[in-house]
Amino acid sequence: MNPLQRKKDRIDALAATAAGGGDIPDAGHVSESGGLSLIGSAWLRLRRNPVFLIGAAITVLFVLLAIFAPLIAPHNGTTKYLISQVTPDTPIPPSQKGFPLGGDDQGRDFLSRLILGSRQTLIVGVLATLAGLFGGLVLGTIAGSIGGWVDSVVMRIVDVMLSLPSLVLALAVATLFGRPSQWTLIIAISIVQVPIFARLLRGSMLTQRASDHVLAARALGVRPAAITFRHMLPNSLGPVLVQATLVLATAIIEAAALSFLGLGNPDDSSAEWGQMLGKAQDLFDISPHVAFWPAGCIVVVAFGFTLMGESLREALDPRNRR
Amino acid sequence: MLRFIVRRLLQAVLVMFIVSVLLFAWLRSLPGGPVDSLLGERATPATRAALSKTLGLDQPLPVQYWHFLSNAVHGNFGTSTQVQSGTDAMELFLQRLPATVELSFFAIIIALVTAIPLGYFAAKRHGGLLDTGSVVLSLVGVAVPVFFLAFVLKYIFAIELHWLPVAGRQSPDLDATRVTNFYVLDGLLTREYDASWDAIKHLVLPAIALASIPFAVIFRITRASVLEVLNEDYVRTAESKGLSARIIRGRHVLRNALLPVVTTIGLQVGGLLTGAVLTETVFAYPGLGDALAQAFSQRDYSVLQVLITMAAIGYVLVNLLVDVAYAIIDPRIRTR
Numbered sequence: 169m170n171p172l173q174r175k176k177d178r179i180d181a182l183a184a185t186a187a188g189g190g191d192i193p194d195a196g197h198v199s200e201s202g203g204l205s206l207i208g209s210a211w212l213r214l215r216r217n218p219v220f221l222i223g224a225a226i227t228v229l230f231v232l233l234a235i236f237a238p239l240i241a242p243h244n245g246t247t248k249y250l251i252s253q254v255t256p257d258t259p260i261p262p263s264q265k266g267f268p269l270g271g272d273d274q275g276r277d278f279l280s281r282l283i284l285g286s287r288q289t290l291i292v293g294v295l296a297t298l299a300g301l302f303g304g305l306v307l308g309t310i311a312g313s314i315g316g317w318v319d320s321v322v323m324r325i326v327d328v329m330l331s332l333p334s335l336v337l338a339l340a341v342a343t344l345f346g347r348p349s350q351w352t353l354i355i356a357i358s359i360v361q362v363p364i365f366a367r368l369l370r371g372s373m374l375t376q377r378a379s380d381h382v383l384a385a386r387a388l389g390v391r392p393a394a395i396t397f398r399h400m401l402p403n404s405l406g407p408v409l410v411q412a413t414l415v416l417a418t419a420i421i422e423a424a425a426l427s428f429l430g431l432g433n434p435d436d437s438s439a440e441w442g443q444m445l446g447k448a449q450d451l452f453d454i455s456p457h458v459a460f461w462p463a464g465c466i467v468v469v470a471f472g473f474t475l476m477g478e479s480l481r482e483a484l485d486p487r488n489r490r
Numbered sequence: 491m492l493r494f495i496v497r498r499l500l501q502a503v504l505v506m507f508i509v510s511v512l513l514f515a516w517l518r519s520l521p522g523g524p525v526d527s528l529l530g531e532r533a534t535p536a537t538r539a540a541l542s543k544t545l546g547l548d549q550p551l552p553v554q555y556w557h558f559l560s561n562a563v564h565g566n567f568g569t570s571t572q573v574q575s576g577t578d579a580m581e582l583f584l585q586r587l588p589a590t591v592e593l594s595f596f597a598i599i600i601a602l603v604t605a606i607p608l609g610y611f612a613a614k615r616h617g618g619l620l621d622t623g624s625v626v627l628s629l630v631g632v633a634v635p636v637f638f639l640a641f642v643l644k645y646i647f648a649i650e651l652h653w654l655p656v657a658g659r660q661s662p663d664l665d666a667t668r669v670t671n672f673y674v675l676d677g678l679l680t681r682e683y684d685a686s687w688d689a690i691k692h693l694v695l696p697a698i699a700l701a702s703i704p705f706a707v708i709f710r711i712t713r714a715s716v717l718e719v720l721n722e723d724y725v726r727t728a729e730s731k732g733l734s735a736r737i738i739r740g741r742h743v744l745r746n747a748l749l750p751v752v753t754t755i756g757l758q759v760g761g762l763l764t765g766a767v768l769t770e771t772v773f774a775y776p777g778l779g780d781a782l783a784q785a786f787s788q789r790d791y792s793v794l795q796v797l798i799t800m801a802a803i804g805y806v807l808v809n810l811l812v813d814v815a816y817a818i819i820d821p822r823i824r825t826r
Binding site for chain 1: 504505508509512516519520521629630632633634635636637638641645649761763764767768771772782783786787789794797798801802805806809
């Protein structure tokens with residue numbers, strides 16, 4: 169960063185502190201309350217970061233699309249409008265008036281399914297991430313706050329989960345359920361994320377445990393549970409939330425991979441991009457567009473989440489504070 | 491140093507023990523139970539009872555686990571029922587292993603020779619066009635599903651342009667002598683250079699698709715750590731001493747910056763197997779990933795057992811080696 173920019177940042181930071189009525193932070197140490205919190209200074213940097221803005225714009229558009237999908241889609245996703253055009257020679261109805269992207273292999277409107285698919289994709293991504301986050305939070309909090317042998321046992325289990333390739337673990341979990349469905353897909357993807365979240369949280373909890381404000385709380389006689397939940401956990405969440413943003417991207421990609429390997433949701437009445445892409449594999453050589461469109465959507469959305477996650481990570485990194 | 495290695499070895503054994511318990515629990519809780527899984531649904535009650543007895547399912551769980559473990563230690567995982575019906579599962583693993591090792595090796599080489607220079611020059615011209623472009627490329631690389639990339643490569647270079655073969659490990663009409671089952675190496679050993687060339691042509695597309703995973707990671711780590719090293723005092727000192735750019739790059743910057751890259755390569759092994767499952771399926775490449783995907787979709791549990799066990803062992807071993815290598819390079823690690 170050039171000197172001028174640095175100076176501007178410093179002024180902005182000062183301005184923000186003044187506006188917030190907090191104390192101007194001491195050199196070398198920034199107090200947690202008052203002053204400019206890590207989140208506050210991160211936001212100041214994010215607001216001007218084009219990478220973050222592009223990522224956030226893609227994400228917002230995607231979420232809006234998912235919410236208003238039924239209003240935007242020209243047709244519904246289940247009626248087989250073009251079924252008469254599906255023949256063994258032409259399994260995919262071509263583009264035509266009223267159906268700009270043609271139909272799918274069952275004569276349904278491809279564009280509408282693509283638009284409606286955003287909703288199911290978002291649901292799978294968000295639920296899988298939340299479930300993984302929750303599992304990781306529980307394990308990481310137990311390991312990081314209790315420490316000792318509990319920590320060792322939990323972390324060994326986490327190591328084992330990490331020692332299996334993510335897709336293998338997801339496949340193993342998915343086969344446990346007799347019949348694949350949307351829920352088995354979500355559970356399989358989320359379990360893969362649990363060890364990553366647990367490790368991250370434990371790491372930052374351990375740092376917190378050794379920090380001065382926790383020591384102070386302990387010296388004041390604050391109960392251990394209160395120290396964990398009020399002092400350590402909130403301060404450890406930064407890296408975990410960054411990871412969650414990145415996991416949203418991988419969850420959507422992983423859902424596609426599981427569908428591709430035949431362990432996705434077999435019920436395609438409500439479309440999902442990963443499922444559309446997974447099912448397109450047999451048709452790829454004949455009409456590649458049935459794979460390109462859902463894949464393109466996945467790439468753009470995953471790219472958006474990744475941009476946002478990466479810029480958040482950079483912004484929350486204390487080494488980047490000015 | 492010895493103590494460090496012993497301690498890490500004990501940890502690895504512990505991890506493998508937990509893996510075996512989990513694998514055992516997993517096999518027991520599969521829908522339909524192990525007998526159905528192994529025999530399929532059309533087995534007669536008599537064969538079921540016989541298999542239950544042979545598998546020792548009438549015995550208490552700890553005894554069953556012990557049998558499972560001792561079988562696993564002896565490499566006895568049963569016979570493949572679906573993937574290559576009748577073949578011993580361990581043998582199937584050993585047959586397929588060279589194919590995946592060869593593929594992963596090429597993928598890692600492709601990733602290293604592209605990602606490290608790109609990461610270095612991106613950091614060197616920090617904020618420039620090359621930097622921004624390659625950062626965006628690596629982020630897009632993360633966002634593209636590997637199997638889709640494989641499909642696109644196959645569609646363009648094999649189906650449309652006919653430059654490279656569509657699938658498999660070697661051309662069907664090629665009669666090559668096999669020594670090690672590493673096809674490229676075999677060709678070199680037996681001086682059947684056309685066989686090596688044929689194997690390489692089959693490797694190019696799957697290896698590029700597979701390389702996309704480690705490429706993005708190695709690029710980003712190289713770039714970040716070169717950026718950090720470039721700001722170090724010793725680099726400025728070296729520059730002010732008037733050392734040539736080549737020496738600074740080789741001895742001062744890259745040597746220090748590549749340490750984190752070494753660790754990452756170890757961590758990539760798991761990711762490579764994940765990628766291999768997908769790319770090998772797209773290219774019908776007869777390796778472990780292809781076997782694993784088939785074993786999952788056709789419920790071939792003997793093959794799954796051997797592959798999952800070996801995947802865990804492989805991952806633990808590689809990371810053990812990386813840890814030891816790292817401890818040799820950086821003595822501070824040993825005391826932790």
